[in-house]
Amino acid sequence: MKTAILVDGSFYRRRAQSRLGEKTAEERAQELNKYCLRHLYHHGEIVSSLYRIFYYDCLPMDKKVYHPLLQQQIDFSQSELRTWMHAFIEQLKKKRKFAVRLGKLADEQAQFLLREDVTRKLCRRTLLLNQLKEQHFMLDVNQKGVDMKIGLDIASLAYKHQVDQIILISGDSDFVPAAKLARREGIDFILDPLYNPIKPDLFEHIDGLRTCDSRFNPKWPENKHPSFDDAST
Structure with a gap:
């Protein structure tokens, strides 16, 4: 089975920061790469070959925005997040089989x-x-183009039959039309919400639900050793 893994970047970064803590750009990129590769294993055995990991995100803005309470302009071109994000994206570009798709912020x-x-x-x-x-x-501030790029890549992968399985790491329901298209083309479509709650009716539009690291589960004790193959498909 050949698998493509699609990552909603802003969603992953928020969940990882919340559940796994603050990390450097290099550490977070390495963490994401290792996490994606876990999807190719089941109970310690390789069950899929990786086609590519597609990462979708937006770089932070570099403009000034007026803050009504402080009554002054906040310059985001000098923010720590902007510096971190640029370094993070550069690290991902160096990873094998990573394809970075950048949208824009409105x-x-x-x-x-x-x-x-x-x-x-x-x-x-x-x-x-x-x-x-x-x-x-x-x-x-809203993202522009990210959801469209995800949908187009899912459609392209499905119509060209480049993969047998698509794994989407996201907590958004906007993927439903693209998921339905992929399933009609015979693609096995797996959603990984990183233990983020999803609407019950989403189950009819996917072929399975799987998160590969139990530390994303809010109920998982912080001092307990993580399980890396704990969710079913």
Whole structure:
């Protein structure tokens, strides 16, 4: 069986940071590479050959955005995240069989917004306006082109019959039309949500669900040795 692995980069980075902790760009790239390769094994035996790993993401913006609380422009061209991301992408490009697909951020629409839970507190008056702090705001900026690139690659892989199996590492439901197309072409379509909850009706559009590292499970004790082949397909 020949397998293509598609990674929603922003989703993976958020989950990995939350469950596996902060790491350098080189360490995170190595971690992602090793994790993807685990999908080729089942109970310690190789069950698939790797066609390619496709990684989809956007580089951080480099413009200034006005912060309403601080009443000043925040320059994102000097951010630590931007430096880290550039180094991370360069590390992935050096990995064998990695294909990096970069979209763009709709940074012309970027703005700072109050977090949803903060807005609720303000409405309930459990938080007052004069108590607002910088961490109560979040940067709202959308990706452009990432979902389209994922969908196009799934369609291309399916129509050209380049693989027998597609594994998508994502927590988004926007992949459903592409998954249905791939399944109609006879492709085995596996979703890896990294233990992120998914809607029950998504199961009818995939052939299996598998996460290869139990540390992504919120119920997994931090001091327990990880299991690398714990989820069923």
